[in-house]
Amino acid sequence: MAKAPGLVDVARLAGVSHMTVSRVLNGHPMVKEETRQRVLAAVQQLGYRRNSIARALHGDVSGTLGVVLAGQELFELSKVLLGIETAAKDAGYWVNLAAWHGGSAADLTETVNRLIDQSVDGIVFVADRPMAAEALSSVDSRVPVAVVMSGAVSNEKLASVEIDQVAGARTLTRHLLDLGHRRIVHLSGPARVYDAQARVVGFREEMTAAGIADPMVLEGDFTPAGGYELTRQVLRTTARPTAIFAGNDMMAIGALKALVEAGVAVPEEVSLVGFDDSPGMSHLVPALTTVRQNFTLLGTTVIQMLLDMLAGVEPTHRLIPAQMVARDSTRRVAGQR
Numbered sequence: 557m558a559k560a561p562g563l564v565d566v567a568r569l570a571g572v573s574h575m576t577v578s579r580v581l582n583g584h585p586m587v588k589e590e591t592r593q594r595v596l597a598a599v600q601q602l603g604y605r606r607n608s609i610a611r612a613l614h615g616d617v618s619g620t621l622g623v624v625l626a627g628q629e630l631f632e633l634s635k636v637l638l639g640i641e642t643a644a645k646d647a648g649y650w651v652n653l654a655a656w657h658g659g660s661a662a663d664l665t666e667t668v669n670r671l672i673d674q675s676v677d678g679i680v681f682v683a684d685r686p687m688a689a690e691a692l693s694s695v696d697s698r699v700p701v702a703v704v705m706s707g708a709v710s711n712e713k714l715a716s717v718e719i720d721q722v723a724g725a726r727t728l729t730r731h732l733l734d735l736g737h738r739r740i741v742h743l744s745g746p747a748r749v750y751d752a753q754a755r756v757v758g759f760r761e762e763m764t765a766a767g768i769a770d771p772m773v774l775e776g777d778f779t780p781a782g783g784y785e786l787t788r789q790v791l792r793t794t795a796r797p798t799a800i801f802a803g804n805d806m807m808a809i810g811a812l813k814a815l816v817e818a819g820v821a822v823p824e825e826v827s828l829v830g831f832d833d834s835p836g837m838s839h840l841v842p843a844l845t846t847v848r849q850n851f852t853l854l855g856t857t858v859i860q861m862l863l864d865m866l867a868g869v870e871p872t873h874r875l876i877p878a879q880m881v882a883r884d885s886t887r888r889v890a891g892q893r
Contacts, residue, residue, distance in 0.1 A: 564868055570598040575647050575860075578648055581595075620677065621678050624653075624656055624664075625656070625682050626683040639854060639857075643855065677866060681705070700715070700862055704858045719876045721754030727847065728829050737798045739796070742773045742801045744773055744803045759771065759801060780806050780810035787800065787815060799827040799828070802831070823886050828845070
């Protein structure tokens with residue numbers, strides 16, 4: 557039996573992108589009339605049909621994508637949602653928000669089904685922790701699903717995208733190692749959160765690669781107060797570290813306060829790094845070395861993946877690189893070249 561034509565086939569015949577085909581099929585106004593007619597002619601010539609087209613023939617097109625916020629510690633959520641909404645709108649879709657605050661997989665499935673009952677064409681999950689991944693593993697959606705989270709999703713029917721936290725943490729750790737630091741302590745975020753887990757993995761992997769076994773990791777909470785208290789604890793140890801890798805910029809702010817109060821010069825005596833490149837980090841004294849994440853790109857990418865799935869592309873897992881920003885809070889260990 558011949559394979560039914562897909563959205564990609566329509567795009568190829570019409571000589572446009574599948575995003576343009578999506579815009580046409582969802583009635584997006586920002587499409588040239590000549591392009592619209594060419595796409596509709598290709599649809600008719602190929603006999604292309606999908607669920608949303610079938611609804612269109614009956615006057616029941618939703619042109620809507622569902623977005624489920626699956627977690628309560630979703631960092632930089634506004635930027636992720638900006639990317640999602642911008643990319644969805646550009647493709648001719650509206651966004652319908654829902655929230656899942658934890659609980660059973662059945663509760664999550666109910667949230668999914670509620671969105672599907674509203675005729676969404678696809679669903680995006682923004683998740684922050686393993687509990688969400690475990691629940692997602694059992695989701696059997698009737699529409700394409702893509703997930704924004706750290707770590708690949710075990711459900712092969714779902715697409716997923718994340719910023720490469722592990723690589724970002726390895727880059728920061730390698731930066732400190734290259735400056736001659738060996739006594740490096742990592743003040744992590746809460747272990748229940750994906751980003752904290754991944755950064756610990758990256759730190760440990762790079763330290764192990766450098767021949768440093770069992771490096772010190774202290775669990776915190778991603779807050780300035782947590783970074784402050786953990787740094788005070790570290791300063792009471794007999795072997796003071798020469799560098800501190802704070803799990804995020806907020807913890808780095810707390811760590812810097814503790815170091816200043818203790819009379820420890822940064823970076824002359826202790827180098828300090830953070831993660832996220834939050835607003836204002838370049839104005840600290842000293843300016844903070846950190847890792848920059850493009851959260852808006854994360855949102856636009858997950859929509860692109862969802863559109864790909866609507867076009868018949870198999871779901872995949874994607875990594876978006878993170879970028880280290882070297883500033884004044886790190887320096888070479890004294891006495892080393």
